[in-house]
Amino acid sequence: MTSDFAHSDLTILPAGPPKGLRERLVALDCRVFESVAARHWPGADPFLPKLSRSANHGVLWFTTAAAMAASRTPRGRRAAARGAASLAVASAMVNTFGKRSVRRARPLLDSVPLIRQLHRQPITTSFPSGHSASAAAFATGVAFESRALGAVVAPVAAAVALSRVYTGVHFPSDVLAGAALGAGAAYAVRGLVPSRAQLPPPGRPRAEVPALPAGEGLVVVVNARAGSAARSAAPLRDALPLAEFVEAEPADLTAELEKAAARARALGVCGGDGSVNAAAAVALRHRLPLAVLPGGTLNHFAYDLGVEDPRDLARAVTEGDAVAVDVGRFSSDNGADGVFLNTFSLGVYPDLVRERDRWAHRIGTWSAQVLAATRVVRAKRRPMHAELGGTKRPLWMLFAGNGLYHRMGLAPGRRYDLADGLLDIRIAHGGRGPGLRLLAAAIAGPLSRSPVHAAVRVRRLRVSGIEPGADLAYDGEVAPVGSELMLEKLPEALHVYRPLSL
Secondary structure (H helix, E strand, O other), X not given: OHHHHHHHHHHHOOOOOOOOHHHXXXXXXXXXXXXXXXXXXXXXXXXXXXXXXXXHHHHHHHHHHHHHHHOOOXXXXXXXXXXXXXXXXXXXHHHHHHHHHOOOOOOOOOOXXXXXXXXXXXXXXXXXXXXXXXXXXXXXXXXXXXXXXXXXXXXXXXXXXXXXHHOOOOOHHHHHHHHHHXXXXXXXXXXXXXXXXXXXXXXXXXXXXXXXXXXXXXXXXXXXXXXXXXXXXXXXXXXXXXXXXXXXXXXXXXXXXXXXXXXXXXXXXXXXXXXXXXXXXXXXXXXXXXXXXXXXXXXXXXXXXXXOOHHHHHHHHHHOOEEEEEEEEEEEOOOOEEEEOOEXXXXXXXXXHHHHHHHHHHHOHHHHXXXXXXXXXXXXXXXXXEEEOOEEEEXXXXXXXXXXXXXXXXXXXXXXOOOOOOEEEEEEEOOOOHHHHHHHHHHHOOOOOOOOEEEEEEOEEEEEOOOOOOXXXXXXXXXXXXXXXXXXXXXXXXXXXXXXXX
């Protein structure tokens, strides 16, 4: 009786003044920490400390990103790049102001079994957990590009976050705050560089093309010198065993495409945008459907089309799924004529591209673009003069896109509709302060909306009075132009294999 009465007295007597919300949250945080310390999970003692150490300095995640990139699939490479970028942003946020905003001491290790404790204890403040931020940022970034890869990475990220409490180096609230910060960093990166899932579905009309079971009747010409053409073509060979594959040197590419078109029911090409341009011209002449597999340094047409994976292309060829796309065409009075699937440009843009490509691998594309414009200005280049709409004016560049280009954040310009029937014309005028105008045009990029650009959408455009010695560029190729130039659109002229379910 005495014992029961005493116990009852202890339970109803107040322990002290009422606690505020902050004190209650801190007390809950400590109770959860102590509960984790007292709990034993089979196999966790030897595993979680090692997993926690493997994530030091992001080593675990960068190794995972390297493995994804080594898969050689566009989706894997994008997931690796986005995950690594999100991790870098999260790490910068934690180390710059996160750790300095709340100087919280690390938990006491008295209740944590020695076998779980890290050999080297962190010396930074406890809030927030940098490991948890990196794990959440990487997993979220990967999931934005590939749900399948995200589902594989997410449990590992959660285990890393749990390990920080299990080993006694963080309170649970440190981990939750770090994870929230990491996920926020991934969303911030997606705001600057949108993922493919954010792009609207393509609006392209379906085309009637022959279904080629196992690829029978398909002849694929592979550019032997294109960046990853040989690697990209290998899975397509396996998926379409009856298709014929021909490797060609760049100098022989057009000739091999013509030979292939003479015996094919459908023409295929594996290479970059220049190779695809050559194949499209041949396919148009022979009225053949085209199968495009990206395998070069630049693959804008294939990516805008939505074809990245050889398995997707193989399925489209086998089932006879295709879309009709527009083709841009140019002709000049000097005999230069051709087609373009992506872009056409006139003026100093070919020089800018050459200079940009020279430096891009060293300092990054955007910085190289600015440097290229600066070098062109320092070379005392002047705007070319040409007549548009009956008025002669100075032009730094004239850009024509085969379809409307959109910019979202810092991502490269993309087209959502390859059959809109219009040319996307952007013009950077000369005018006052030509050097500043060129720099502004280079920084903004010809695909963006800018005060230094005039923009219009038309079906055709005539340019006359072009100064001698000017060059034109189309889909990465450069050629001299005469004094007169005509640009026009060939609506839905080319039929291209593409899975309709994408």
